[in-house]
Amino acid sequence: MPKMFRVMAFWTxxxxxxxLAGGLLPMSFLFFANAIFFLTVSYLSLSERTYIYIFGxxxxxxxxxxxxxxxxxxxxxxxx
Numbered sequence: 001m002p003k004m005f006r007v008m009a010f011w012t013x014x015x016x017x018x019x020l021a022g023g024l025l026p027m028s029f030l031f032f033a034n035a036i037f038f039l040t041v042s043y044l045s046l047s048e049r050t051y052i053y054i055f056g057x058x059x060x061x062x063x064x065x066x067x068x069x070x071x072x073x074x075x076x077x078x079x080x
Contacts, residue, residue: 001048001051002042002043002044002045002046002051003042004051005039005042006038006039006042008038009034009035009037009039010035012034013031015031016029016031016035019031041054
């Protein structure tokens with residue numbers, strides 16, 4: 001399980017670099033923070049159950065944050 005957190009750290013780091021190259025600074029900082037979080041957790045030598053709980057909490061926070069952002073912060077039809 002720690003190796004999967006390292007894989008997630010790698011891919012979030014890749015996305016952060018691509019966002020940085022595209023000029024999306026807030027997105028790149030968010031993904032760099034995710035990469036650092038995943039890399040830090042991967043070296044803690046926790047039990048499998050704890051890794052699953054951490055990942056479940058991460059997904060829950062992401063879902064709540066994404067839902068809040070898309071429902072209350074995005075402007076409808078603002079892409080024009």
